Amino acid sequence: MTNLAKALKAIKRSVWVYHLNSGSCNACDIEVLDALTPYFDVERFGVKLVGSPRHADVILLTGPVTRESLPKVIRAIKAMPRPRLILVLGSCGVGGGIWWDSYSTTGGFKKLEDVLRDSSVEVDRVVYVPGCPVRPEAIIYGLLLLLGVVEQKSKRVEVYASEG
Amino acid sequence: MEVSRLSVARILQIALKAGRVTRRYPREPPLLTPEFRGAIRVDPTKCWGCGACVNVCPPNALTLTSKDKTATLEYFVGRCIFCGMCAEVCPANAITITKEFELSSTSIEDLKSRVVHRLVRCSSCGEVIGTEAELRAVIKSSPISEEYMVLCSKCRKLKFGKAAMLGRGGSGD
Numbered sequence: 001m002t003n004l005a006k007a008l009k010a011i012k013r014s015v016w017v018y019h020l021n022s023g024s025c026n027a028c029d030i031e032v033l034d035a036l037t038p039y040f041d042v043e044r045f046g047v048k049l050v051g052s053p054r055h056a057d058v059i060l061l062t063g064p065v066t067r068e069s070l071p072k073v074i075r076a077i078k079a080m081p082r083p084r085l086i087l088v089l090g091s092c093g094v095g096g097g098i099w100w101d102s103y104s105t106t107g108g109f110k111k112l113e114d115v116l117r118d119s120s121v122e123v124d125r126v127v128y129v130p131g132c133p134v135r136p137e138a139i140i141y142g143l144l145l146l147l148g149v150v151e152q153k154s155k156r157v158e159v160y161a162s163e164g
Numbered sequence: 165m166e167v168s169r170l171s172v173a174r175i176l177q178i179a180l181k182a183g184r185v186t187r188r189y190p191r192e193p194p195l196l197t198p199e200f201r202g203a204i205r206v207d208p209t210k211c212w213g214c215g216a217c218v219n220v221c222p223p224n225a226l227t228l229t230s231k232d233k234t235a236t237l238e239y240f241v242g243r244c245i246f247c248g249m250c251a252e253v254c255p256a257n258a259i260t261i262t263k264e265f266e267l268s269s270t271s272i273e274d275l276k277s278r279v280v281h282r283l284v285r286c287s288s289c290g291e292v293i294g295t296e297a298e299l300r301a302v303i304k305s306s307p308i309s310e311e312y313m314v315l316c317s318k319c320r321k322l323k324f325g326k327a328a329m330l331g332r333g334g335s336g337d
Binding site: 022036038039040041044091093094095096097098100101110125126127128129130132135136137140143144145152153154155156157158159160161162163 | 185186187189190203208209212222223224225226234237240241242243244245246259264265266267268269270272273274275276277278279281282295296297301
């Protein structure tokens with residue numbers, strides 16, 4: 001097994017997180033604070049907030065990635081050591097939110113992923129957490145899904161309209 | 165290094181009085197009030213495919229795309245802001261607001277759900293009249309005769325006009 005695969009397997013429960021705000025309205029950031037402080041306490045799982053992406057296992061990304069913040073977000077993600085795991089929080093991050101077609105945002109993680117691929121920055125695992133703002137319980141659920149502890153509930157559904 | 169102004173004994177006193185405030189989330193159920201708005205659910209047996217929810221959705225989480233034979237209503241939870249306006253505006257009461265918030269997913273495609281409607285086309289000019297469900301709902305509230313049911317609004321007016329002219333002694337052209 002390669003070193004990367006071994007490192008990915010070694011990440012089990014106590015991840016160190018770095019909070020990265022790429023231009024959000026701060027509601028998701030307040031909910032992240034709520035999750036990290038004793039009310040919803042992720043520290044019981046061993047999850048710690050670090051001050052630099054160079055020490056982080058997981059980056060909590062909030063906000064539609066605005067044009068101003070795009071180069072800085074790329075620098076922060078590049079500074080993470082492999083394996084890189086990203087938890088994309090909120091409707092802004094997942095699909096651009098209300099600013100999905102705005103002139104000043106790039107529309108969330110989808111565009112950021114393309115830019116990262118062009119600058120050869122690889123991300124190992126991504127989990128999308130919808131919500132506006134994201135409930136702290138949903139952040140905990142998303143983190144546990146990222147670590148492989150729980151099963152995913154959302155599934156793609158396509159039905160034909162029919163008579164009742 | 166500055167020493168804290170509170171002694172250990174005082175800190176212990178405050179902490180014991182506050183007790184344990186942490187919510188044991190995965191082990192205990194989350195606090196959900198009756199006004200909480202989670203993801204929506206579109207009932208495929210009630211939806212008309214009219215597009216009222218699409219008009220009102222602020223971040224464009226609900227989209228209606230029409231192709232040759234079908235019109236698809238797609239709900240993208242990832243972009244939803246959980247405002248509840250679609251449920252308020254739906255004329256068929258097909259949208260219900262559930263209490264579901266554990267919506268995380270590893271891929272964006274899993275966050276999309278679709279309701280596909282079959283389109284009905286006019287038998288004389290071929291333009292789209294509406295979806296089958298819309299037609300059913302209209303006929304239920306105000307029944308129309310067989311001949312007019314398969315025509316679009318323009319052709320209906322033409323046909324009615326011709327019938328009226330015939331009735332008044334005209335030529336019917």
